Amino acid sequence: MISDFCQKKTIFPFYYKKILLPAIFLSIVRSCIKPPKRGVQAFLSIFVPATTFMQQEISKEEARRLALYAQGLLNTQPNRGKAGALQVVEHLGYVQIDTLAVAARAHHHTIWTRTPDYEENHLHQLLAEDKTVFEYWSHAAAYLPMRHYRYTLPVKARYATGKSHWFEQNKAMQQHVLERITAEGPLQSKDFEDENSRSRGMWEWKEAKRALEQLFLEGRLMVAARKGFQKVYDLSERVLPARVNTTLPTDSEMGLHMVQTTLQQHGLATEAEMYYLRSHWKKAVQQALQQMLESGAVAQLCVEGKENRYALGTVAETVLNNKPDVAATSGxxxxxxxxxxxxxxxxxxxxxxxxxxxxxxxxxxxxxxxxxxxxxxxxxxxxxxxxxxxxxxxxxxxxxxxxxxxxxxxxxxxxxxxxxxxxxxxxxxxxxxxxxxx
Structure with a gap:
């Protein structure tokens, strides 16, 4: 039985001699001095030490297939309509916003790629009416699922305790902006324009616009809607639905969230890709990854003998075993x-x-x-x-x-x-x- 186990093609050949056989020996010795475990866990513990994970080798073609499936490009049943647009944002974790309109703006284009009958007003409805998505900063300005709102709170707390954007803060102007929005309701930056002011150039924002941006980053304001492509700001408490969880996540919760969302949208990823542009969460990600490996929620992969990668176990099984809901090609x-x-x-x-x-x-x-x-x-x-x-x-x-x-x-x-x-x-x-x- 052991020899059959060792012949699995999905395990590195060196694993047998360098890790597996020594592990068997150590496990036998260990079983002589410790009470035996029961069931499947006992069987697996004979072959693999607690801190060692079996690594599956896959081809680059299989890795691409995993990535395309996770990105929603191998669906046998494409998303449809406004509900489909929401599914895209929730599955990908974010959709980047960009101002360039040479063809279609990036946020609309990304959703349309995965939702053939998508219309641009769907995103407006999700943001302003249904409140199932919201705007904030991912690696760039983005639409995020409202159910992920609490995971933006740590960075908002950093801004609120002194971290600024690329400009000096004007506390008096921030207070003025808050007072006007509180009294008048949602406002745009143009509502603060001084008719006598001269243009200062795109990188020298007016004090009011700077205040709006800082208050947005701190989480005191949210984008309630957009008119044209201009943000309409309102107090966060007037935008957030009552159903939204606003408790600050623990480091452990942040780590698990980052591992889960990265693997959900990318299919497979390196450890470093899980904290891409968020290196201050490296330790939390490493601990979460270890936890998910131990529970079997995450599988360890290697693409053609190179860099270690990880995937959600159920997704890897679905794609690599060619389950019916995975299209043969992406088109x-x-x-x-x-x-x-x-x-x-x-x-x-x-x-x-x-x-x-x-x-x-x-x-x-x-x-x-x-x-x-x-x-x-x-x-x-x-x-x-x-x-x-x-x-x-x-x-x-x-x-x-x-x-x-x-x-x-x-x-x-x-x-x-x-x-x-x-x-x-x-x-x-x-x-x-x-x-x-x-």
């Missing part, structure tokens, strides 16, 4: 530059061999692919980069540039899917005609 997707699948560029390169950056922040003379180049995914690989421009006034969707990735299958395999997706994306961007400059 073709034109992704936002800020889509959750591609936002961590180093991770993207390691997992998909796709070296990508958005070039709108690159001087024009140094751009290689275009101002607003979009990554194009087909099945489990990136096949190209598209530089578009949607002119909503004329209804024309311009394809300014197209770049095909090297070593692709025959064009005939993916071109029909690309043409169909371009039509769908153009319509979503408010255009009914495509002009191709390629």
């Amino acid at each position: 073709l997707h034109i992704l936002s530059p800020f889509d959750n699948l591609v936002i961590q560029r180093k991770r993207l390169l390691r997992l998909f061999d796709f070296d990508y950056q958005i070039e709108c922040y690159v001087p024009e003379a140094k751009r290689k692919y275009g101002y607003y180049c979009l990554p194009v995914l087909w099945n489990n690989r990136f096949i190209g980069r598209l530089d578009p421009k949607a002119d909503r006034k004329t209804g024309i969707f311009y394809v300014k540039k197209w770049f095909t990735e090297p070593d692709l299958p025959s064009v005939s395999d993916w071109q029909p899917a690309l043409e169909q997706k371009l039509l769908e994306f153009a319509r979503f961007c408010g255009c009914n005609k495509i002009v191709d400059f390629i």
